[in-house]
Amino acid sequence: MFKAGGYSSFKNYLYAVKGQHIRLGYTWSQALAKAGKDATRSVLRGLGPAKRSDPLVVRLAMEVCREWGYNSDRMDRPINAGAMVLAGIYFMTHEIELSGALQHELSLTPDGSTCQLLLPASKKDPNACGVIRTVECMCGVVAVCPSHCLQQYVGQLAALGDALGMDSDALPLFPNPRGEALKKHQVVDMVRDIVKGYLPDLPEETIRRFSGHTFRITGARHFAELGMDPLTIAIHGRWSSNAILTYLSEAPLQCMRSRMKSPTEASESQDAKRLQPAARQPRPAATSEALRPGRNQPLKAETFRSK
Numbered sequence: 330m331f332k333a334g335g336y337s338s339f340k341n342y343l344y345a346v347k348g349q350h351i352r353l354g355y356t357w358s359q360a361l362a363k364a365g366k367d368a369t370r371s372v373l374r375g376l377g378p379a380k381r382s383d384p385l386v387v388r389l390a391m392e393v394c395r396e397w398g399y400n401s402d403r404m405d406r407p408i409n410a411g412a413m414v415l416a417g418i419y420f421m422t423h424e425i426e427l428s429g430a431l432q433h434e435l436s437l438t439p440d441g442s443t444c445q446l447l448l449p450a451s452k453k454d455p456n457a458c459g460v461i462r463t464v465e466c467m468c469g470v471v472a473v474c475p476s477h478c479l480q481q482y483v484g485q486l487a488a489l490g491d492a493l494g495m496d497s498d499a500l501p502l503f504p505n506p507r508g509e510a511l512k513k514h515q516v517v518d519m520v521r522d523i524v525k526g527y528l529p530d531l532p533e534e535t536i537r538r539f540s541g542h543t544f545r546i547t548g549a550r551h552f553a554e555l556g557m558d559p560l561t562i563a564i565h566g567r568w569s570s571n572a573i574l575t576y577l578s579e580a581p582l583q584c585m586r587s588r589m590k591s592p593t594e595a596s597e598s599q600d601a602k603r604l605q606p607a608a609r610q611p612r613p614a615a616t617s618e619a620l621r622p623g624r625n626q627p628l629k630a631e632t633f634r635s636k
Contacts, residue, residue, distance in 0.1 A: 331372045339372040381575065383538040384547040385520070386527065390414055391473050393526035399485070400506060405515045407503040408489060412482035413516075414523070415475040416503075417544030418551060419464045420446050421566035424516040424541035430502035432486055441480035442466045448567065462565060470555065517541055549576040 331339050343365050347357055394411030407413045416435075417427050426448060434447040445463045468474045486504075490497030493508045501510035511519075520539050524531065545566060552562045563573040 337373065339369055343369060382540045382542040382546050383535075384550050385414070385418070385523065385539070385543060387418060387547065387551055388472060389527035390523050393523050396526070402506065404505045404507060404509070405511070406505065406519055407511060408506055409482050409485055409503075410519060410523070411473075412479055412485075413503045413519075414544075415473065415478055416446065418548040419475040420448060420462055421545045421548035422448065423545065424520075424543075425513050427503055427544070428501070428511045428513055428516050431498075432483075432500045432502050433498045435479065435483070435502055437476065437480050437483065441474075441477045444476045444479050460567065462567075513541065520544075546576045549573060553577050 331342070347361075347365070350361075351357055391411055391414065394409075394414055397406075397410055400406050400408050400410065413427060416422070416430075417424075422430075430446070435444065436446075437444045443463055443465050445461050447459050447461055449459055464475050466474055466476045468477065486500060486502075487497045489504070489506075489508060490500055495508055500508055503511065505511060517540055520543050521536050524536060524539050549562050549566060552565070553559070559573060559577055562568075562577070566573065
């Protein structure tokens with residue numbers, strides 16, 4: 330059954346079975362351990378590596394959200410999809426983090442120069458310590474500044490709270506028109522609807538590759554294309570392992586054109602190198618050993634005669 334279904338997480342099911350077996354007072358013998366290894370090897374054979382989510386095209390995604398505008402009737406979408414997408418990309422969140430975020434967890438400076446969001450330290454944060462991540466104003470760097478966009482969005486949240494007779498601080502950060510938090514699958518459906526908006530002919534099988542991790546991989550590659558180093562991206566995205574490198578593996582391929590020189594630039598660069606005078610190598614300084622008379626000369630026999 331597991332092999333036919335292509336379950337790549339078979340080890341987790343086997344671990345649960347083993348735990349229940351031991352809790353009932355039975356012994357997990359070597360024969361059962363060997364059978365478990367053989368079954369795991371059989372189920373995972375030929376499945377290949379885990380499939381990663383596909384990233385959004387940030388510019389096209391924002392154009393689709395701009396066409397949608399303010400949402401006042403669809404209960405399966407936030408009131409401002411563009412603000413939610415920007416927050417997900419620049420804070421590199423999971424879909425569940427966006428749907429569960431509260432309004433008071435977002436703070437902005439009055440001039441919109443920075444915005445901060447309280448986030449879980451990682452997806453394994455049992456103590457709920459959380460961390461704060463900051464995004465600065467990016468006007469002039471990107472087409473849509475996330476900090477100023479979220480500053481305008483906070484005004485929409487306050488207006489929604491007044492219309493519903495609710496305190497805006499008690500609202501979810503990205504609610505639907507009734508002030509309710511979105512479900513996890515609704516955020517994923519919104520992402521897929523955005524992709525369909527700028528790639529309407531994309532096959533449904535490809536559409537399903539956009540998932541709850543799409544914001545994280547999009548943000549990581551977007552920052553890499555802007556020139557941010559992998560270590561800073563990993564810290565900002567709360568990665569504690571080298572998993573960030575798998576997200577960034579194809580980032581340089583997204584901007585190959587900007588890294589390549591035109592034939593004219595290449596020839597000018599070569600001509601400039603040819604016209605430059607050759608740098609003179611400085612002579613090595615003479616040492617006291619080299620200046621000693623008779624250095625590296627054969628010794629004469631008279632040297633060893635006794636006086």
